[in-house]
Amino acid sequence: MPQNKKGVYYSMLYMAQSYDINLFFFTPEDFQDECECIHALFFESGKTIRKLTTIPLLIDNHIYPYGRKSIECYKKLGEYAYIPRHKLGLNKLEQYRKITSENKFSHLMVPTLEVTCCSDVIGAFEIFGANEIIVKSYRGNQGKGIVKIEKLQNRKGNYIISSNNDLSEVDVSRLQDFFRQHPLKNHIAQTVVNSRTLRGEPFDVRIRVQRRNGNEHYFDMYPRIGGVGKITSNIHTGGYSLPIKTFLQWEYGQAWWNIYTKLERLGAEFPTYFQRFLNQPFFDLGLDVGIEKNSDANFQLCLFEINSFPGASGNLGEKTGVGTVTATFEYYHYLYDCFIL
Numbered sequence: 001m002p003q004n005k006k007g008v009y010y011s012m013l014y015m016a017q018s019y020d021i022n023l024f025f026f027t028p029e030d031f032q033d034e035c036e037c038i039h040a041l042f043f044e045s046g047k048t049i050r051k052l053t054t055i056p057l058l059i060d061n062h063i064y065p066y067g068r069k070s071i072e073c074y075k076k077l078g079e080y081a082y083i084p085r086h087k088l089g090l091n092k093l094e095q096y097r098k099i100t101s102e103n104k105f106s107h108l109m110v111p112t113l114e115v116t117c118c119s120d121v122i123g124a125f126e127i128f129g130a131n132e133i134i135v136k137s138y139r140g141n142q143g144k145g146i147v148k149i150e151k152l153q154n155r156k157g158n159y160i161i162s163s164n165n166d167l168s169e170v171d172v173s174r175l176q177d178f179f180r181q182h183p184l185k186n187h188i189a190q191t192v193v194n195s196r197t198l199r200g201e202p203f204d205v206r207i208r209v210q211r212r213n214g215n216e217h218y219f220d221m222y223p224r225i226g227g228v229g230k231i232t233s234n235i236h237t238g239g240y241s242l243p244i245k246t247f248l249q250w251e252y253g254q255a256w257w258n259i260y261t262k263l264e265r266l267g268a269e270f271p272t273y274f275q276r277f278l279n280q281p282f283f284d285l286g287l288d289v290g291i292e293k294n295s296d297a298n299f300q301l302c303l304f305e306i307n308s309f310p311g312a313s314g315n316l317g318e319k320t321g322v323g324t325v326t327a328t329f330e331y332y333h334y335l336y337d338c339f340i341l
Contacts, residue, residue, distance in 0.1 A: 028073035195290030286310030
């Protein structure tokens with residue numbers, strides 16, 4: 001059991017007793033295909049113990065399977081159990097195209113275009129009318145492989161490439177060399193959203209959405225703050241978090257409540273809207289939202305991306321994960337009644 005997730009797991013164990021659900025934990029390595037059983041971790045009499053058990057009817061796959069072995073394990077388990085979490089079926093580019101095809105939330109989307117070569121990257125500066133752009137994979141995750149490129153005005157034809165704390169100034173020829181070494185396969189370019197704290201740290205607000213049943217969902221939110229000099233604010237790359245209200249009050253003063261209500265409205269309305277684009281009902285979502293100050297001193301929300309498999313991070317939110325865990329068990333019962341009985 002990972003140390004940083006123990007609070008979430010123990011909350012789930014406690015709630016399982018209230019909902020009369022026999023809950024246990026296991027990883028793909030604990031599945032024993034030859035006997036069709038699991039060497040699982042149970043919580044009994046105040047202690048955690050390991051013992052063999054049969055494959056349950058419902059398996060909550062809250063961690064995305066990485067690697068061939070894990071993928072094969074989930075595929076095999078899917079022959080015996082209902083596994084509710086799955087990919088959204090839309091990558092970042094497809095999300096952008098779907099949402100901007102309609103007016104309701106198109107104003108939240110960061111201007112985006114597909115890039116396949118260095119010429120596309122150079123052309124993006126003119127198309128966006130910007131001096132800085134972000135280049136990243138539209139299939140990437142956890143902030144990996146993101147590059148910021150700045151077009152220098154005082155030295156024509158030169159650029160600065162930034163990858164977190166690494167900076168290098170290059171001319172066009174060396175920029176082309178860079179993208180020969182880092183091929184633009186499944187990549188997009190976006191304008192840079194200046195979502196930074198007063199100290200200059202990059203941040204976004206993660207709105208974590210959890211389905212309760214077929215029609216209702218629960219959400220919580222928390223800021224994810226990166227280090228000064230970083231491009232991304234992902235907690236997995238060394239960032240940190242604070243209570244959302246404390247963070248907004250500190251950063252935005254009297255404007256904090258207006259921003260908070262906008263975030264709440266997005267968490268309440270967007271998931272139902274986004275479900276229309278999906279082939280299957282989502283279990284949970286992670287909405288990553290930046291906050292940018294406009295020239296008129298107002299603040300604009302910017303939806304960076306929508307993630308499946310947001311992880312067991314409910315303990316970071318304003319509501320300390322209790323609502324997330326409760327919603328999880330409500331959805332377990334809903335799934336059991338609809339798909340398993």
